[in-house]
Amino acid sequence: MRKIEIQVQNNGAVLTGTLFQPADKIPAPTIVVAHGAQMGLQDHWLYQHLIDTASSLGASVLVTDRRGSGSSDGNIEEASFDELAEDLLSFIDHLKKKSYSAPGRRISRV
Secondary structure, eight states, X not given: OEEEEEEEEEXXXXXXXXXXXXXXXXXXXXXXXXXXXXXXXXXXXXXXXXXXXXXXXXXXXXXXXXXXXXXXXXXXXXXXXXXXXXXXXXHHHHHHHTTOBXXXXXXXXX
């Protein structure tokens, strides 16, 4: 499995994430993890199962540190739902520009 550290900027914050790609299929379809209310860090234990399973099926997974969590800048207490959604869209735009996802394939959000 290949790990790529990613940083994007949105509304004045530098946001961090990690893209996990299957070693034998690059570029691959990509799943972007959207955090629940309690899990704002990319290293939450529940995500490892998703990363392992998706990789075995030939898909990449992007996990991020939510705004104001882990290595990401910003203040989660002041962030709106729309701002958090825009943060994820910034990551998706970055993946598309860098051609990390398979051409013609959708980038899915879970």
